[in-house]
Amino acid sequence: MKGIYVVGAPASGKTAMSVGLALRCLDEGLKVAYFKPVGSLPGPSLRVDEDAVLMKHLLNMEEPVEDICPFTVSPYYLSRYEPSEEFVQTVIEKYRLVSQGKDVVIIGAAPFPYSMAALKLDAASLAARLDASVLMVNRIESDFSIDSVILYNDYARKFGIEVIGNIFNHVPRPLLDKCEGVYKRYLEDHGYKVLGIIPRHVEVAAPTVAEYHEVLGGEILTGEEHMDRIVEDVLVGAMTMDSALSYLRRATNKAVITGGDRADLALAALETSTSVLILTGGLYPSVNVLARAAEKKVPVILVHEDTFTTIERLHAVSRRIHPDDERSIRLARELFEQYCDVEAIMAYIRP
């Protein structure tokens, strides 16, 4: 049995990578399980780790979600758990449980590689204890991204953990050449492998309106049926009307945050490519704005916080894949197959 630990920073595309890899393994007739020692609950309405639910569904796993994902991390987790060797033991037991009779177990990492290090549940410690190999997924934004990639790889090497390779994910189009020509070479010079360079794909990277709503809460005034629209950009509408249109026109599929009393800005936003209107300050818009939004199939969310607080909270929004989101699942698989060195990865996994 092989354990593959999929590790990376938040929003680097760990879940999509796990989905792609899992489906490929199934295709090859392998028996696959998923395990996530440390889960997370990004929205206030969530009760269980969504990756665990998704993968349980995809892989038809019989184990309850609590076995697939025994712990969840939260900003105050140390108040809940006393340090003890028991946690690691629990993880090892549950891992043994789900891996029984399997050829491969894909292990999902917590949002950060260091999450729950205080309880020795960070990715490196667990990979060593579970005797798993690591597949690193890295979001590429600038030269700094490569620094962190090298640091993580060096760290794993010092722990004696085997790194199968690195995937560069969500690579902006202008950086594709640099990944191929410069970044890859740097890694290889350090003796690390690059097994995939996946261009940024809006449909996988960008959250949906529903995910914004999960984080922000608030009242959906219209457009419940269009919550699956993708949000690629966030703009704040606070300018005069003279400059509003040209400003709003520069971004597509965007969330526009403005006061409920700014009917003019809301209507201007609706004239341009907008996925959701987020109205702040608890101010109800005029009925005409809602009618226009409904006509344009744009959801309107009313929140009670001011604009600044709302923007602050948006940092928690990220794209997740839901079990019934067939489009994203298919896309995750396609991107994996198309842009990664699947042969090299599978050669490692195959018994």
Add this chain to the structure above:
Amino acid sequence: MADLDTLFQPKSIAIVGASTNPEKIGHSIVRNLVDSGYRGKIYPVNPKAVEILGLRCYPNISSLPEPVDVAVVSVPSSLVLGVAEECGRRGTKNLVVITAGFKEIGQEGLRLEKELVQICKRYGMRMVGPNCLGIMDTHTPLNASFARGFPLKGEIAFISQSGALCGSILDWSLDKGVGFSKFISLGNKADLNEADFIAYAAQDESSRVIVCYIEDVANGEQFLRAAREASKKTPVIILKSGTSQAGAQAASSHTGALAGSDKAYDTAFKQAGVLRAKSMTELFDLAIAFATQPIPRGDGVAIVTNSGGPGIIATDAVEDAGLRMTRFSKDTIDDLRSNLPPESNIYNPIDIIGDADPERYRFALEKALSDPGVDSVVVLLTPTAVLDPLETARVIKDVRSRWPNKPLAAAYMGGISIGEGVHELFESRIPTYTFPEPAIRAIAGLTRYGQFLRRPSEKELTFEDVDADRVRQIFEAVKRDNRVVLLGSETAQVAAAYGIKVAETRLARSPREAADLAEAMGYPVVMKVASPMILHKTDVGGVKVGLHNAQEVESAYVDILDNVHRYMRKVEVYGVEVQKMMPKGVELIVGMTRDVQFGPLLAFGLGGIYVNLLQDVSFRLADGLSPTMIREMIEETKAAVLLRGFRGEKARDLDAVMDTVARVAQLVRDFPEIAEMEINPLVAYVSGVSALDVKITLA
């Protein structure tokens, strides 16, 4: 154009929702119809009543003895669709839907309204409203409304988006003695809108002027077409509200439509020959003048007054309004000198002084009107002990009847003592105001309209040497890249494809490539970061100028990327643009923003970094942009002074500037997907121009 004869001169009318209760709207409509003296058939429809005001009542539309030309609908909104359907089946030609509870109440109402329009379309019915006061025609006569009262017969067609305003104007006009030909309350404009009524009123013999109050236009293109055509024959005066920031917000909230920018409205009105009134007062001050006065041949004004102060005030107003005080001919001056008291002012304004009697007014007015340089006359009167205002009014009336071809307006300044005189003047169809300024404004309106009528019609300036296919290819590539904002290297190609003189700009993706490009172009060069997300490149250290060799270029490349990422950590950068550095010249801006109502709106003015400070910008719609319009557009700005050569500087290449404006206009006309475009700066030289920075955003 919609044929609305059956709406305004119907042979038969049904009132659905007619009521026996005098307090109900359904009753007022029947009463108004009867009281207006309407001569066609009136069919009240109400299943519960037997007769209303002596008219036999019908249980429903289907039971009427004949199909009607107009059905006035005043039933609860939940019943309107059923009634409309029945009307359609029974062959009704027009609906006037009084009932409220449609678009103005939100989503549910909007849905109802759309269905209502569908029903009208299906049966070929036209509809006024819903949510309107109704319509009136004093010449038919016809009062299909629930307004209080019926206007006096006149020549003003009044179209209003506010029903309440209709009510108050009607009330005011009855007191003032102002008459109307038509009175139309637009309501929600779900089917018939201001453009339909403007077009109809323009060819209506009983309307001499079309006066509108609107909050928005339903369809910019249709409006422009209608207003342009109408203005050639009948003057159109519009008060458009929502001009201020807060007003626009209120208007959007009220109408549910994004108001096009006020500049666009202003420009569209100007180009369509529409006179824009800035206030209710001005709207009707103008309306009264247009309804009664001829259009002047020119901008020369004469003023006749019996007091010095008001004469000077009026003279100031003439200049303010862009009119000209006529210098009288020698004959006129000699005549005035020999017949007026020596203390009089015989030059314009003609001051016939405080002891003037009606006959002195007669003399001065006759002289002013017969002077060949005078195109319009304004007569001022202040009450004095020796002057009979009523008798003077009669004299003015008499003079007017003998010189009917020049417009005449009066300012009777006072209150109690002049009332009868004012009344006499109104009766004599002489527009009369309390103070000089509105009288001058009215003359100015007439004069502007005259200038519009005399404008030669000119064709849009177009070019053959453009490569639309090349532009299309570039746009497609940008869309494939999932972008809407073009890079500088792309916009340079787009501009070049349309013959716009643009400084050579190429995209480099590495320091080495930048140096190679610079070598090929020749030094010095300018380098700018290439990223669709960066609006102000200089602000983030994304621009380097005056680079003289490959080494400088290579290090500038890295400096720029470092700077940009320091300011904007997550920005996507495509590389750095290398541009040939051009010499200095007069910096201009040529911009375009696509207005939601009126389409591409061009801006021209002084460019560079002071654009927002100086605000020296003029606007034109790109559609129909003729060479004369471009020249006027440039002349409206201070940039024109610089282009001609300010303080001994050499004149710049005006033809090349005009050429650029015309080519931008053609580009944005040919490609509706261009949402925004800006050339800033466009540098004008003694010979030629060069576009240094071109921005394009696609829709």
